Amino acid sequence: MxxxxxxxxxxxxxxxxxxxxxxxxxxxxxxxxxxxxxxxxxxxxxxxxxxxxxxxxxxxxxxxxxxxxxxxxxxxxxxxxxxxxxxxxxxxxxxxxxxxxxxxxxxxxxxxxxxxxxxxxxxxxxxxxxxxxxxxxxxxxxxxxxxxxxxxxxxxxxxxxxxxxxxxxxxxxxxxxGREGMQLIKVTGSSFAEFHRDAHTTLPETTDRPLFIYLDVRWRYADLVDAIGDRVDRYVDPEQIRDLVHCAFHEFNSRSIQHLVHEIGRRLLARCPQLAEVSFEAQNRTWETARVSESDERVKVYTDPHATFGRIGLVLRR
The missing domain is CATH 3.10.270.10 (Urate Oxidase;)
Incomplete structure (x- = not known):
């Protein structure tokens, strides 16, 4: 417009x-x-x-x-x-x-x-x-x-x-x-390692971490008639998109949030051929470790991170 x-x-x-x-x-x-x-x-x-x-x-x-x-x-x-x-x-x-x-x-x-x-x-x-x-x-x-x-x-x-x-x-x-305001925590099955390091880097690498993200997903249809719900057989409800996001996050062992949202986008476009574009705005809200059990390393206490957070965006088109 x-x-x-x-x-x-x-x-x-x-x-x-x-x-x-x-x-x-x-x-x-x-x-x-x-x-x-x-x-x-x-x-x-x-x-x-x-x-x-x-x-x-x-x-x-x-x-x-x-x-x-x-x-x-x-x-x-x-x-x-x-x-x-x-x-x-x-x-x-x-x-x-x-x-x-x-x-x-x-x-x-x-x-x-x-x-x-x-x-x-x-x-x-x-x-x-x-x-x-x-x-x-x-x-x-x-x-x-x-x-x-x-x-x-x-x-x-x-x-x-x-x-x-x-x-x-x-x-x-x-x-x-779109679907806005998703807040998703996966307690295991995510990593972040082998990233660029220099004199300013203090973040440790991790091969398995709890990953907590805020996520907004938006999409566009190839045909505007499908977009405005006139053909409900071609309409994808935001609850279906949300559930597909959940399934992808649950199943996929991601190496970064970038890796994760790309996989979600790939699955969305594969599942819903009527969509021409999907886009993501993600925030990394992963918790910080406060305490670890001496008898079982899986048992931990986490706390909210500092006020700053990472932001990740992606647009995928056919």
Whole structure:
């Protein structure tokens, strides 16, 4: 997306215009249930969507808003409070089952409703609630409740969709899905050795270490139709991606975090041919050893590391 549309001008100056509403939260009950194609690494096959909840950011672009900046002329300005209420209305009207699909629906409706908007970027963060535990009517079997949910503070799905006008019709121009906030500790089966050493190096080599990482994963589809959930048989749910990450981390004896995220990316692209790109942002949060048992070297006490941490990024494309 070209931010600011064509780029407004005022005298000998140019301007890029953007404004919008942030952190619009909504909690929709009884959305359409989601069913997805299973993958071997995940037990996830769908969700009932009794609660479909998210927090949304909206960014609007368009030269028609320039007069609001240069002359205080607000006639074309859609108030951000109006945007908030519009999100609520669209959350009620949405007939789909995915976060990406909702963002695309919301963006299209914004552009259809407000012709002064030239382009739009909408971001969403899932507000996850998981079914609480309940007994069945005979009090004999424990299972998930269909009416009681517990808010999860775990990793969460995210998405971003860009839209622009093509003649009278809005069009999705880009879409990214993701899973953010994973915090994963593997107590054995990771190493870091044979790295470059010089006068500044104090880090010891290790052939087996507990590896604690923070990890965000994002992906793009080859076909935008798959990205926005219109063909759920081609849609990959973020919970499936999370589970595949878990399986790869569990199985793979990595020699570095770089080695690990590349292996995860390789497996993701192999498992999901509809994806064109996967990317990773990882942080090394590995603990420091505080105490070691004298009788069993496996028994140790660890502590959090210093405030600084390593960062690792990777983008893999087909």
């Amino acid at each position: 070209t931010k600011g549309g064509r780029g407004g001008s005022s005298g000998d100056r140019t301007a890029e215009i953007r404004y919008g509403k942030a952190q619009v939260s909504f909690y929709r009950t009884y959305a359409k249930p989601l069913r997805v194609t299973p993958i071997p690494e995940s037990a996830f096959t769908g969700r009932e969507n009794v609660l479909f909840a998210a927090e949304v950011d909206v960014d609007v672009f368009g030269d028609t808003f320039l007069d609001a900046y240069t002359a205080g002329d607000n006639r074309d300005v859609v108030a951000t409070d109006t945007m908030k209420n519009f999100v609520y209305t669209m959350a009620l009207e949405y007939e789909g089952a995915t976060l990406e699909g909702f963002l695309a629906f919301l963006g299209r409706r914004f552009l259809e409703t407000y012709p002064q908007m030239e382009a739009l970027r909408v971001r969403g963060r899932e507000a996850p609630f998981v079914p609480a535990t309940s007994l069945d009517a005979n009090a004999r079997r424990v299972g998930p409740s269909s009416i009681l949910f517990s808010r999860s503070r775990d990793d969460t799905a995210v998405a971003e969709v860009d839209l622009a006008r093509e003649g009278p019709s809005p069009r999705v121009t880009a879409a990214t899905s």
